[in-house]
Amino acid sequence: MAKLWAGRFSKTTDETVNDFNSSIPFDNRLYAQDIRGSLAHSDMLARQGIITREDRDAIHQGLTEILAAMDAGEIGFDPAQYEDIHMCVEQLLTEKIGDAGKRLHTGRSRNDQVALDMRMYVREEAGHIHDQVLHLIDVITDVAQNNTETIMPGYTHLQRAQPVTFAYILLAYVSMLKRDARRLENTLEVLDECPLGSGALAGTTYPLDRHFTAETLGFSRPCDNAMDGVSDRDYCLEFLSDLSILMMHLSRLSEEVISWCSWEFKFIELDDAFSTGSSIMPQKKNPDICELVRGKTGRVYGDLMTLLTVMKGLPLAYDKDMQEDKECVFDAIDTVSMCLKVLPDMLSTMTVLTENMAAAGRRGFINATDCADYLTKKGMPFRDAYKLTGGLVARCIREGRTLEQLSLEELQEESPLFDEGFYAAVDLLNAVKRRNTWGGPSPEQTQEQIALAREFVKNHRKQD
Known part of the structure; x- marks a missing residue:
């Protein structure tokens, strides 16, 4: 089948070149955006008197029927038949309504078509992922609400450090x-x-109303410079950067969960529905979801690096290299969306093993800073209190005891400043409750953080 752009050429495209050049195997997912853009464009052409109202009506009828057929999966996207989704829609339209379909492309290039389609697609998918992020915030906040006094060690260098809550x-x-x-x-x-309306790179001689098409398609404004309009993929790069940072956060959380549900920590247990087993070791319960999230993070990073590398040396305006924007953007969207779909249910169904968390706190001398603070508040210089407490910790390690298990007599051998109040000072829950500065781990402060999270979701969720 002859290409719609074949007028300049005396030979048909080599079959291998056709396969190499074709983007329809992956850009077919832009069909709805492409059709919506064409509906707006034809509307504008009719309003401006560039095409007749009758042609506009025929175009709209044909595009609406094509959209319904594509939604129903009735149209195949054969690379041998269609080069890309834009040519596919235009070719199907022309076959359906004749010459009116050939007038649709007036004042428009595939360059501004694809720029529009990608922009609309990223807008929709970024909105969807944004909603998924808000849902994950909701789920994590719900779990936090139930654990404001669940004592556990906080870590630095993966060493038990200070008492916090889950x-x-x-x-x-x-x-x-x-x-x-x-x-x-x-x-x-x-x-x-x-x-839309940027043309190939320099606009068009037709009296287009770009503000009308921008408003019709839900944009605040048309782009200021037509050459930049067709060659800009900064928003794709920013989006992929957003997704990479998001995946980094999901990967860090996944790493925590992987550690927490190991026998070495055993702070949580994942629900059976969100775990897998071993083919040979019957006792195993593996956190495969978290491991996959951790692994897929590298994949999303790769998508960002792919597009950065594609774009780094391109001259203005449009270059075929930019066709490579789609697969990396689509892959990142699919990957992140799947991770955000499975993680909330996994987190909401896990069991929090509160006693194991508390026991780890008791064994880790995470109240040592509170011991030093206790002595400092009684007048001992902090560095002296720090050194004395370190000596007490060393003694407890040698004797297999905790600070709380030292008798008052033993403590007073080190300093007369110790009294019965020491035991309340180093109690783990009390230690957490006293950390009541803004952003701290006290139940009062975590309730404030929970309230802020709820308010954030409420204010940032799209209003119907």
């Missing part, structure tokens, strides 16, 4: 996800320009 650690991930949501919102703002 809620507090989860809310740290909520803070990360809130930033992810705001980054996606920024991308949606950045891409809120319509390239």
Whole structure:
């Protein structure tokens, strides 16, 4: 079948070149955006008197029927028949309505078509992922609400450090996800320009109303420069950067869960529905979901690096290299969406083993700083209190005891400042409750963080 652009050529395209050049095996997912753009474009052409109202009506009828057929899966996307989704739609339309279909492309290039389709697609998918992030925030916040006094060790260098709560650690991930949501919102703002009407690179001699098509398609404005309009993929790069940072956060959370559900920690247990077993070891219960999220993070990073590398040396305006934007964007979207689909249910169904968390806290001397603070508040210089407490910890390690198990007499051998109040000072729950500064782990502060998370979701969720 002859290409719609074949007038300049005396030979048909080599079959191998045709396969290499074709993008319809992957850009067919843009069919709905392509048709919506064509509906807006033909509407504008009729309003401007560039095509007749009758041609506009025929175009709209034909495009509506094609959209319904594609939605129903009735149209195949054969690379031997169609080069890309734009040519596919136009060819099907012309076959259906005749010459009116050939007038649809007036004042338009495939360059501004694909720029529009990708921009609309990323806008929709970024909005969808944004909603998924808000849902994950909701789920994690619910788990945190039930664990504001669930004592566990906080870690630095993967060494037990200070007493915190499970809620507090989860809310740290909520803070990360809130930033992810705001980054996606920024991308949606950045891409809120319509390239339709840019033509190949220099606009057109037809009296297009670009503001009308921008408004019709839900954009705030048309892009300011037609050459930039067809060659800009910054919004794709920003979107892939957003997704890479998001996946980094999901990977860090997954690594925590992998550790927490190991026998070495045993702080949580995943539901059987969100775990897998071993083909040879019957006792195994593996956190494969988290491991896959951790692994797929590298894949999304690769998608970002692919497009950065594609774009780094391109001259203005459009170059065929830019066809390579689609597969990496589509892959990142699919990967991130799947991770965000499975993680909330896994987290909401896990069992929190509170006693194991508390026991780990008791064994890790995570109240040593509280011992030093206790002595400091009684007048001992902090560095002296620090050194004395370190000596007590060393003694406890040698004797297999904890700070709480030292008698008052033993403590007073080290300093007369010790009294009965020491035991309340180093109690783990008390230690957490006293960490009541803004952003701290006390139940009061975590409730405040939970309230902020709820308010964030409420304010950032799209209003119907």
